[in-house]
Amino acid sequence: MRTFHTTLFCLFLASQLAIGQRPESATYTPELLWSLGRVSLYDVSPNGTQVLYGVTNYHIGENRGYRDLYTIRTDGSNAGQAKQLTNTDGNEYEARFRPDGKKIGYLLSGKFWEMNPDGSSARQVSDLDMGGFLYSPDGKKLLFIRDVQYDKTTLDIHPDLPKANARIIDDLIYRHWDTWEDGAYSNIFVVDYADGQLTGAPQNIVKEPFDTPLKPFGGMEQIAWSPDSRYIAYTCKKLKGVEAAVSTNSDIYLYDLVEKSTTNLTEGMEGYDMNPAFSPDGRYLAWESQETPGYESDRHRIFLYDFKTKKKWELTAGLDQNAIGPQWSKDGQRIFFQSEIQGTIQLFSIDMDRGNQLTQHTAGQFNFGPFIVANDRLITSRCSMQEPHELFSQPFDGGRSMQLTYTNKDLLSRVKTGKVEGRWMKTTDGKKMLTWIIYPPDFDPAKKYPTLLYCQGGPQSTVSQFWSYRWNFQMMAANGYIVVAPNRRGLPSFGQQWNDEIAGNWGGQAMQDLLTAIDQMAKEPFVDETRLGAVGASFGGYSVFWLAGNHNKRFKAFIAHDGIFNMESMYGSTEELFFVNHDLGGPYWQQPQPETWQVDSPHKYVANWDTPILIIHGGKDFRIPDTEAMQAFTAARLMGIPSRFLYFPEENHWVLSCQNGILWQREFYNWLDRWLK
Numbered sequence: 001m002r003t004f005h006t007t008l009f010c011l012f013l014a015s016q017l018a019i020g021q022r023p024e025s026a027t028y029t030p031e032l033l034w035s036l037g038r039v040s041l042y043d044v045s046p047n048g049t050q051v052l053y054g055v056t057n058y059h060i061g062e063n064r065g066y067r068d069l070y071t072i073r074t075d076g077s078n079a080g081q082a083k084q085l086t087n088t089d090g091n092e093y094e095a096r097f098r099p100d101g102k103k104i105g106y107l108l109s110g111k112f113w114e115m116n117p118d119g120s121s122a123r124q125v126s127d128l129d130m131g132g133f134l135y136s137p138d139g140k141k142l143l144f145i146r147d148v149q150y151d152k153t154t155l156d157i158h159p160d161l162p163k164a165n166a167r168i169i170d171d172l173i174y175r176h177w178d179t180w181e182d183g184a185y186s187n188i189f190v191v192d193y194a195d196g197q198l199t200g201a202p203q204n205i206v207k208e209p210f211d212t213p214l215k216p217f218g219g220m221e222q223i224a225w226s227p228d229s230r231y232i233a234y235t236c237k238k239l240k241g242v243e244a245a246v247s248t249n250s251d252i253y254l255y256d257l258v259e260k261s262t263t264n265l266t267e268g269m270e271g272y273d274m275n276p277a278f279s280p281d282g283r284y285l286a287w288e289s290q291e292t293p294g295y296e297s298d299r300h301r302i303f304l305y306d307f308k309t310k311k312k313w314e315l316t317a318g319l320d321q322n323a324i325g326p327q328w329s330k331d332g333q334r335i336f337f338q339s340e341i342q343g344t345i346q347l348f349s350i351d352m353d354r355g356n357q358l359t360q361h362t363a364g365q366f367n368f369g370p371f372i373v374a375n376d377r378l379i380t381s382r383c384s385m386q387e388p389h390e391l392f393s394q395p396f397d398g399g400r401s402m403q404l405t406y407t408n409k410d411l412l413s414r415v416k417t418g419k420v421e422g423r424w425m426k427t428t429d430g431k432k433m434l435t436w437i438i439y440p441p442d443f444d445p446a447k448k449y450p451t452l453l454y455c456q457g458g459p460q461s462t463v464s465q466f467w468s469y470r471w472n473f474q475m476m477a478a479n480g481y482i483v484v485a486p487n488r489r490g491l492p493s494f495g496q497q498w499n500d501e502i503a504g505n506w507g508g509q510a511m512q513d514l515l516t517a518i519d520q521m522a523k524e525p526f527v528d529e530t531r532l533g534a535v536g537a538s539f540g541g542y543s544v545f546w547l548a549g550n551h552n553k554r555f556k557a558f559i560a561h562d563g564i565f566n567m568e569s570m571y572g573s574t575e576e577l578f579f580v581n582h583d584l585g586g587p588y589w590q591q592p593q594p595e596t597w598q599v600d601s602p603h604k605y606v607a608n609w610d611t612p613i614l615i616i617h618g619g620k621d622f623r624i625p626d627t628e629a630m631q632a633f634t635a636a637r638l639m640g641i642p643s644r645f646l647y648f649p650e651e652n653h654w655v656l657s658c659q660n661g662i663l664w665q666r667e668f669y670n671w672l673d674r675w676l677k
Contacts, residue, residue: 026414027441027478030665033469034058034658037407039389040067041370041381043096048375049074050117052095052104053082053391055407058658065658067091069106071117072404074374074393080406085119094132094220099139103196107133112144114196126198131186132213132220135193136229141257142193143223143232144202150209151183171241173575177216178620178652186211188223188234190257205232205255205262212236214250214274221325224276230257233265233276233285245577248272248294252287265305265312271298275325279332283307286315286326286335294578297460299496302326302337302350315350319358320495323348327373329396336361336378338369340462340493343422343434345369347378347394361394362401365420367465368392379404383467385420385438386474387412416441418477420465425486425520428512434494435517436463438473438483448528450676452476453518453555454485455536455543459502459510459583462493470655470664471537479669480677481533484521488513504585506539507546507600514543518554530556531676535668537561537616538624538653542602545632548613549605557675558613559668562624562653565632567601573625606635612642614671616664618651644671 026032040054051074056067069092072082086092088108095106103114110129115122133144154168155161167180174181189202206212212234213222222235237250251266252273266273271290278285285305290298300322305312315335316323323337334349341360345367351357361378362368371380376396383389391405418439424432440449454473456463463485476483487494489510490502502510514534522529532555536544541563548558564570568588571580581587585594613636617629629645636643646667648660655664 027416028472028475029478030475030662031060032411032415033472033475033665034060034662035411036388036469038065038469039381039391039405039407040093041372041379041391042069042094044074044372044374044379045071045097045117046099046101050097051372051379051391051404052097053405054092054095056091060658060662063657063659065091067093069095069104069119070405072391074377074379074404076393076402076404079402079404080409082405083118085115086122094130096135099135099137105133105135112142112198123196125196128191128198128202134220134223134225136225137227138229140193141190141229142198143188143190143205143225145186145188145213145220145223147184148187148204148209149184151181153183172245172577173241175622176575177622178618179216185209186213186215188212188232188255190232205257206234206236208238209240210236210238218274221275224278226278227280227282231255231278232257233278233287235274235276245575246294246581248290248296248578250274252276252285254285266303269303272296273303277326277328277335279328280330281332284332286328288324288326289314292582295582296576296579297458297492297499299499300324302335315352315356322492325370327371329373330375334396336371336373338371340464342493343436343463343487344465344493345462347371347380349396361396365422365465367467368394384465385436385467386417388467416478417474418443420473425516427489427509427516429509431498433486433488433513433516435484435486435521436473437521438477438485440477440480440482443526445526447526449480449482449526450531450533450672451482451484451518451521451527452672453514453532453534454483455514455534455540455547456485456488456491457536457538457540459490459506459539459542460492460499461539462491463487464493470661475665479672481672482521482527484517486513486517488517503583504594504596505600506542506583506596507550511543511546511550514547515551515554522554533557533559533672533676535559535561535672536563538563541624544613545602546600546605548611549602549608551611553610555611557672558611559616559671560613560629560632561616562618562621563615563628563632564602564624565628565635566603567597569631570624570628573627575622603631603635606639609636609639609641612671612675614644614646614667616646616667617648618653618655619647619649620652623653642675 038056043052050071054067056065058065069085070082092106105114112126130144187206191198191202192200224233232255249270254263270293273289275288289301289303292298302315302323321339327336333353334351336349347361347368349359366384368380371378378394381389382392392401394401418441421437423435473483492499541560544558544560588597615629615633617626633645
């Protein structure tokens with residue numbers, strides 16, 4: 001049993017005020033941020049009455065998190081009074097109800113466990129290693145994923161050299177996101193199941209050296225059982241080497257457990273195809289599809305396949321926005337999905353019995369999702385720039401969202417937040433751009449505030465109403481900064497044309513959009529134009545590096561995290577080459593060379609650097625390798641620019657561990673305070 005959650009909360013309150021004082025309010029600190037419980041939506045019971053979810057709490061001293069499982073009613077009758085099911089020294093995850101509702105299955109340390117819906121009688125069912133699992137709808141089988149070793153390792157090739165420490169590499173992709181290729185691939189296995197027992201030998205239905213789900217971010221949403229438990233639809237990119245590095249061509253495969261045969265349902269569709277979902281009657285399969293080969297940020301469409309007619313078509317034709325994560329209503333009449341729209345993420349449905357009528361089910365300055373379709377409502381996670389994720393219930397046809405969980409109510413009741421407003425700004429080419437402005441708590445318009453330009457990553461990633469435990473706008477505001485966060489060119493939720501306009505033009509209109517946002521805000525009487533900073537990660541880090549050589553003395557401080565400094569060296573060391581091939585027009589050695597290679601790389605403008613810069617990078621970032629930061633830091637030091645390099649050897653493109661996250665925040669604000677206050 002663990003009691004450190006309450007202890008952390010008490011320690012936080014004690015740190016805010018002297019002993020004996022009443023804690024009236026507080027502002028965000030790194031320690032407070034890491035004391036918040038993080039909510040994960042898992043499942044809804046078969047009868048639609050119970051939500052199953054997890055809460056992760058971090059122990060700062062131990063530098064680790066613990067996830068426990070909870071249930072709460074979908075109708076809100078016990079809102080804020082969830083039932084805790086687990087309380088172990090591990091992490092319970094991948095939790096879901098058995099189809100009959102009598103058990104909850106979950107993973108603990110990679111092993112399959114079950115318990116009663118009230119949390120009693122928890123027991124380990126199997127010793128098999130699993131990365132995820134799904135019950136068959138009839139409750140007679142279980143599918144699960146686990147790695148299978150296909151390729152030889154260095155030790156296999158040279159068994160007489162067991163202490164040799166080397167990798168023999170013959171092709172791409174030899175490393176991905178934050179892990180080196182080890183010759184093992186995630187495959188799907190099916191095993192018989194009956195009343196809490198696995199029987200017989202698991203059967204591998206893939207039997208090929210390809211990953212399903214897709215790496216690095218795919219989960220069990222990329223695999224689905226048919227309602228009759230005969231078929232399994234799964235997502236897989238059956239390409240290797242150079243082909244895998246330059247292509248996004250994943251497909252939806254259908255495995256027949258009776259015939260033991262596999263069919264490619266998306267043959268000839270050359271972009272990403274993923275996230276299959278069977279209709280309740282089994283006649284149709286819906287999935288998420290992108291059209292353009294090699295373009296990972298192309299419009300997300302929903303396609304349907306009719307098993308009776310063998311035809312497929314796009315359900316979302318004519319919709320100029322993304323449609324992500326299709327799920328069917330219980331009657332098979334509607335398909336629900338997430339979609340970004342004007343700087344938010346909302347939930348929509350298409351009603352096929354009403355001429356493909358489009359309905360928006362959520363609204364407001366929030367992000368909704370992930371979600372699960374219950375009997376007559378959607379159960380969804382919701383967050384904003386002012387509040388972390390909690391679970392809500394949203395009726396299908398009208399009615400307001402009802403909050404179900406209040407995980408951080410006690411802690412947040414004492415925390416002041418800053419106002420968030422959206423402003424539409426006119427860009428230099430005469431278009432409208434939505435920019436979020438975040439104000440400090442207790443904002444006083446008579447004062448002048450240091451102000452930060454937030455540069456978004458992606459590059460095609462919306463500045464939505466997201467809640468981050470690192471790039472947290474309320475934390476920035478609590479430290480006395482106004483934050484300016486523009487949805488510059490190249491971001492989704494404003495139509496595909498706006499999204500596409502960054503390709504081959506990284507240093508062009510997108511950078512002018514960033515400057516437009518900060519220039520317009522600098523005219524406000526409460527913004528101190530002599531104390532402006534620019535911060536960002538990934539493509540936002542690229543943006544900071546580019547601005548450092550092209551800002552004409554607007555800024556007094558920069559922070560670049562995991563940014564691209566030299567486009568040529570990044571091209572030669574990144575792993576998913578389809579991204580840079582699309583966005584940069586192909587390799588830098590082709591003739592004629594695309595203009596972007598000649599003018600857009602930040603390293604070409606180092607001679608103009610004149611502003612203090614903090615450079616941050618993770619040693620396991622294989623998307624933008626750490627040598628980008630090293631080159632930038634070397635350039636800054638040789639130019640005599642005040643600079644610091646914050647390096648995390650064990651972190652990837654993100655900073656995920658607890659104490660590293662707190663250290664990141666401290667260094668981030670120490671740097672800004674040093675130069676802007």
